[in-house]
Amino acid sequence: MSLFNVFNISGSAMSAQSQRLNAVASNLANADSATSANGTPYKSKQVVFSAVPSNSPAVSGVKVKQVIEDQSPAKVLYDPKHPLADDKGYVTMPNVNVTEEMVNMISASRAYQNNVETMNAAKAMLMKTLTIGQ
Amino acid sequence: MLNKLDAAFSFHETALRVRSQRQELIAGNIANADTPNYKARDIDFKTAMTQAMAAQAQPSKQNISGLDKTATGHMNGMGGGNSYAGPNEPLFRPIIQGSVDGNSVDMDVERNQFVDNGLRYEASINMINGQIKKMLSAIQGQ
Numbered sequence: 001m002s003l004f005n006v007f008n009i010s011g012s013a014m015s016a017q018s019q020r021l022n023a024v025a026s027n028l029a030n031a032d033s034a035t036s037a038n039g040t041p042y043k044s045k046q047v048v049f050s051a052v053p054s055n056s057p058a059v060s061g062v063k064v065k066q067v068i069e070d071q072s073p074a075k076v077l078y079d080p081k082h083p084l085a086d087d088k089g090y091v092t093m094p095n096v097n098v099t100e101e102m103v104n105m106i107s108a109s110r111a112y113q114n115n116v117e118t119m120n121a122a123k124a125m126l127m128k129t130l131t132i133g134q
Numbered sequence: 135m136l137n138k139l140d141a142a143f144s145f146h147e148t149a150l151r152v153r154s155q156r157q158e159l160i161a162g163n164i165a166n167a168d169t170p171n172y173k174a175r176d177i178d179f180k181t182a183m184t185q186a187m188a189a190q191a192q193p194s195k196q197n198i199s200g201l202d203k204t205a206t207g208h209m210n211g212m213g214g215g216n217s218y219a220g221p222n223e224p225l226f227r228p229i230i231q232g233s234v235d236g237n238s239v240d241m242d243v244e245r246n247q248f249v250d251n252g253l254r255y256e257a258s259i260n261m262i263n264g265q266i267k268k269m270l271s272a273i274q275g276q
Contacts (some may be wrong), residue, residue: 002154002155002157002158003154003157003158005158006157006158006161009161009162009165010161010164010165012165013164013165013166013167017168020168026239048170049166049168049169049170050169051166051169051172052269054162056155058159058175058223059158059159059161059162059167060162060165060169060172060177061162061165061167062165062169077276080243101173107168111167111168114164114167114241114245115164115165118161118164118165118248121157121248121249121252122157122161124252125154125157125242125252125256126254126256127151128259129259131259131263132259132262132263133223133262133266134263134268
């Protein structure tokens with residue numbers, strides 16, 4: 001029954017989008033973390049989506065293939081009073097682009113909503129199918 | 135007798151099956167709206183429906199019961215209901231507005247088609263319901 005597979009597909013997309021939202025939350029929370037467990041500034045995390053085959057051929061679900069660390073250059077801030085400042089007074093800050101992350105957040109939550117609606121529509125269709133002959 | 139009832143309902147039954155497969159495809163497109171290099175896919179409903187009806191008209195071509203035939207005397211079965219194996223390979227949607235990540239899902243198109251397909255599915259259900267009511271009133275003779 002194809003319509004049941006819609007739940008799997010939309011569900012996979014919802015879980016992938018929520019992982020993306022998770023990465024955004026981590027990036028925004030650590031936008032000012034000048035140091036981390038390994039002593040270096042926090043690096044922005046990005047998820048990479050990939051289509052995965054589902055139960056039926058030609059229809060694909062989504063999964064997060066990997067979480068990559070953004071390789072863009074770190075922000076450098078002039079703050080001589082900062083304990084982590086180098087001898088010239090500069091502090092290396094995380095390479096999180098807050099504007100980009102906000103856009104990412106809106107995009108992820110809209111995509112999530114789209115999949116919720118897809119699932120609701122499939123549910124409504126199945127409920128209607130159950131009333132055949134009544 | 136039952137065979138005839140089956141035949142009476144088979145058109146809309148096939149339509150429902152093709153519609154639900156299409157719904158699944160479009161759901162897959164919506165799910166992959168952010169996947170790099172994903173190409174949106176869809177089936178041409180008319181072609182898929184024609185194929186499904188043709189497959190139903192010649193049920194003997196394939197072993198529709200899904201059971202293994204272990205002796206030469208075993209028959210293929212005559213029912214038409216499950217003979218539809220799905221449309222041929224889905225097609226790719228033409229790109230209206232390209233994107234940098236190679237994804238060809240246009241959310242406006244997909245949402246539009248999703249709702250349209252869902253409504254037509256419900257229309258088919260209503261028509262099946264009407265047919266069943268008609269049959270019931272014919273059987274009861276009231």
